[in-house]
Amino acid sequence: MPAIVVAAMSEKKIRPEDDGRDFADAAWSIPSYLLSGMIFYGGAGWLLSKWTGVVAFTPIGLILGVALAVYLVYRKYGR
Amino acid sequence: MSTLTLLTAPEDKFTPPGLELFDLPPIIAGVTWFTKPVLLALLSSVIVIAFCWAAFANPKIVPRGVQNVAEMGYMFVRDQVARPFLGKDADRWMGLLLSIFFMVWIWNLMGVVPVFQFPVASHIAFPIVLALSIYILKIYLGVKHQGLVGYFKNMMFPPGLPKPIYVLMAPLEFLSNMIIAPFTHAVRLFANMFAGHIILAFFSLVGFWFLFEKLTPLGAPLGVIGVVMTIAMTGFEMFIQFLQAFLFSMLAAMYIGNSLHAEH
Numbered sequence: 307m308p309a310i311v312v313a314a315m316s317e318k319k320i321r322p323e324d325d326g327r328d329f330a331d332a333a334w335s336i337p338s339y340l341l342s343g344m345i346f347y348g349g350a351g352w353l354l355s356k357w358t359g360v361v362a363f364t365p366i367g368l369i370l371g372v373a374l375a376v377y378l379v380y381r382k383y384g385r
Numbered sequence: 386m387s388t389l390t391l392l393t394a395p396e397d398k399f400t401p402p403g404l405e406l407f408d409l410p411p412i413i414a415g416v417t418w419f420t421k422p423v424l425l426a427l428l429s430s431v432i433v434i435a436f437c438w439a440a441f442a443n444p445k446i447v448p449r450g451v452q453n454v455a456e457m458g459y460m461f462v463r464d465q466v467a468r469p470f471l472g473k474d475a476d477r478w479m480g481l482l483l484s485i486f487f488m489v490w491i492w493n494l495m496g497v498v499p500v501f502q503f504p505v506a507s508h509i510a511f512p513i514v515l516a517l518s519i520y521i522l523k524i525y526l527g528v529k530h531q532g533l534v535g536y537f538k539n540m541m542f543p544p545g546l547p548k549p550i551y552v553l554m555a556p557l558e559f560l561s562n563m564i565i566a567p568f569t570h571a572v573r574l575f576a577n578m579f580a581g582h583i584i585l586a587f588f589s590l591v592g593f594w595f596l597f598e599k600l601t602p603l604g605a606p607l608g609v610i611g612v613v614m615t616i617a618m619t620g621f622e623m624f625i626q627f628l629q630a631f632l633f634s635m636l637a638a639m640y641i642g643n644s645l646h647a648e649h
Contacts, residue, residue, distance in 0.1 A: 330469065331643075334636060335561065338569060342560035371557075378554050381546050 332383040343375030344368055399594050402586040407507060407579070422508045425501055429491040433484065462486050466635050470642035478641060485515065486634040489574065493626035496582055497619055504578035504626070509571065512633075516571035519637045527644035539647035570636050577629050581622045588614040 351367015354360075409421045440455030448456050462483050467475035492511065496504030506512050527536040540562050541555040591611030595604040 330635070331639065334639060338561040338565045339557060341565050341569075342557045345565075346556050346560050374553055375557060377550075378546075378557060381550075382543065 328383070332379075336379050336383075339375045339379055340372060343371035343373075343378075345371070347371030347374065397599065399591075399599075402583065402590055406582065406586050409503075421503050422505045422511065425495045425503060426492065426505045426511060429488060429495065429505065432491055433487045436487070437483075458487065459483060462634065466631070466638050470635070470638040471645070472642075474642075474645060478638065482634050482638055485519075485637055486630055489515070489633045490627060490630035493578060493630055494623075496578060496585070496626065497623055504582050506574050506629075507578040507582050509575040509579075512571040512574040515633070516567050516574075519570065519640060520567040523640040523644045526641060530645055531647055535647075536644075566640070570633070570640075574629050574633050577625055581625055584618055585615065585622060588612075588618055 347370050348364065348368035351363040351365070351370070354367070355363035411417050412419050412421065412424060436451070436455065439451045441452070444452060459479070463475060463479060466486065467479055467482050471478055489506065492505035495501045496507070524536075527540075530536075531539055537559075541558045542551055543558070546554060588611050592608050592615055593611075595601075595608030595611060600608075
């Protein structure tokens with residue numbers, strides 16, 4: 307089959323509703339993931355810095371959390 | 386009015402409105418729970434029920450009057466809110482989504498209706514109750530359609546990630562879906578209405594203070610700016626009120642949709 311026919315056929319399978327759903331899903335989930343990343347790993351870092359006395363664990367946790375959240379968003383929605 | 390009590394401050398200084406705007410006394414002395422937002426919330430329910438009753442109790446094939454207006458609202462909610470997230474299940478959930486949309490919109494509109502002038506959702510208890518009902522419904526539907534284990538497995542371990550990453554990601558998924566999402570659902574509506582009410586109160590007080598209370602040649606232009614900004618901000622606020630009602634019902638549809646069908 308010519309490539310253009312395959313492309314046209316596969317395009318037909320994507321319903322516009324699904325497209326809208328995925329986009330809105332991503333748009334509304336991303337802030338929530340970033341926030342969770344900061345809260346969870348930032349919180350873990352804060353606890354660790356309280357326990358060990360090494361202040362640097364809090365910012366490390368925060369940055370690690372955001373990085374993990376960005377990676378999660380990338381794997382889930384960025385294709 | 387609460388603005389008048391503000392103006393009788395001992396000093397002749399302009400004091401911007403603050404949190405006292407939201408601290409309203411009981412309407413009937415002694416009945417502490419019955420305040421202005423409660424009255425407006427009850428009134429909003431009556432308005433929504435009466436409106437839908439007038440429109441849909443005796444529907445005509447060729448709609449006229451109220452039915453026409455209500456059908457525009459119905460079509461908007463169905464096409465913009467329900468169908469994108471629920472697909473073929475959309476019609477089953479229209480009753481809930483339409484009620485939420487109209488309810489929240491009327492709540493918000495109370496902020497600019499003369500005399501009432503108080504957005505119900507600027508007291509956080511009201512959006513919390515709505516968001517909490519959607520949250521309970523979301524978990525109930527998720528457990529019912531995906532099973533107790535399946536629901537949390539689909540939520541915390543979505544397919545398509547490398548295996549070792551799940552240890553790091555599962556807490557993020559759980560926190561994001563179970564705690565942050567319902568929290569922001571309620572706070573987004575509350576904060577928008579709260580801030581909007583303060584902005585409107587501030588500009589109208591500037592206009593009132595510099596044009597009526599302390600009219601001076603230098604202050605008058607400032608008062609004019611206050612009046613103009615009040616009008617402009619009222620228009621802007623009405624847009625925000627509609628937008629927040631739309632977003633609130635849209636997010637409700639999104640949570641319901643994600644519980645009915647696991648993410649893929």
